[in-house]
Amino acid sequence: MQLYSRDVGDGTPLVLLHAFPLSSAMWLAQRESLSARFRVLTPDLRGFGGSPLGTAEPSVDVMADDVAALLDAKGIDRAVVGGLSMGGYVTLAFCRRHADRVLGLVLADTKATADTEAAAADRLRTAERLEADKTVDVLLEDLLPRLVGPTTMRQRALIYGRVRGLVQSAPPAAAAWAQRAMAARPDALELLGELPFPALVVHGEEDEITTEEDARAMADALPNAELTLVPRSGHLTAVEQPQLFNEAVAEFAAALGRTTR
Template sequence: MSHAKSADGVRIAYQTEGDGTPLILLAGQSNNHHWWDGVRDDFHTDYRTITFDYRGTGDSDKPDTPYSTTGFADDAIAVLDDLGIDRAAVYGTSMGGRVAQWLAARYPDRVHALVLGCTTPGDRHGVERGNDVRRSLADPDPAAARHALLELMYTPSYLATAPRPFTTLGDPTMPAFARRRHLVASSRHDAWDALPDIGVPTLVVHGTDDRFNPTANAALLADRIPGAQLRLIPGARHAYFEEFRSTAGPLVLEFLDSVRR
């Protein structure tokens, strides 16, 4: 693990594994790099994976100041700069997909391929989750709220047999203020006007049974980004990349390999 320093002086912890073409992996809201633990090795045949802990998570600094998806994208650039990497492929899922949109739109010379997984252009133009989902996640009983989140991430059959612990349910070390800051950053994301400016090859991936981030958002993104490809994974929920690893991993690798420079 190493640290980069952001433009505003925040220390951002990052991790690298493997060799080959740089591939930055962006995690979901209120999660650190462990989000990718279950699938990261799938990319190491030809790619050097780069992850980082968002500010407020993991081993990064945790300032009690406003966070944003544009700011997280700037932090990703600070990591690439610290590594001396000019260009990278970018794969973001959930909130990480929102961050990835800004990376490709604001730093087109730093991104050569883009994968957006289980994400949205923002609530203003996107399809919001249902009120029933919101209520289940806001259950005052922490155990019930955690169970609701698990069922939104994974299918019952997977939950019955999957190894524990799950690494996609949030960073347990985060202070409460940082969780709130992450929630606000994600909910205020709105890249709609910037999406047509994305000029790199783009793949949009989503599970057909995702209620946490409704599947309809995938088509909105694919239609808005010039030349974007869309792939839906039947039966998958929000954590499609982990539960449906045998489908999602090769799908993403095939796309990345087809546009690698």
């Protein structure tokens, strides 16, 4: 199965994996800015945007293998691979299964630990409602208010409206599949200590879904990591504070490009 992706720019390949339940449309500001220095590849993960859902059982490993197949199709051997939220879970799975293809790692507003039993159960209940309702109303009610921070809610109405539109566009079947995949994902904290490449951890200071403790745990576990805290941003740092996000990623990826020549 081939993922739909947007592929712009030249230079060191930079793969960015989107949050749940959005699509690669969330990376608009990154494609516009970072493509001046890098080859920016932003796929729609399985079932979202322009990518088909397919028939595989829900798994972040399946999603990671989809990304590897996309790199094969694009003729890319190694890339800086990053993801935000669910995209971070897929990035960690990619590192576990395809570490030889990673130049560097970007983990934004995500965590390496598995779901607690309660969190996994909540995901499965949400998946069941998505399948029963055949709408994403449950995501608009329960998730959307937590996706962006209070500063964005107060001062960035256009950004909030854009995020709401992206959530509304999510196919219910894909959202249910992804919830089941995330509920079943393994703990990856131990994996981080084995990764040989540099990493950038990004966290929005107003994030209510993942915590600064989650971000610091990843940065501490990684052998070579830097942590960037983004002020006045909630969970979607790349959307809420694109300039600060882009500056951090560009500095990190440019340094990698120099060291791998």
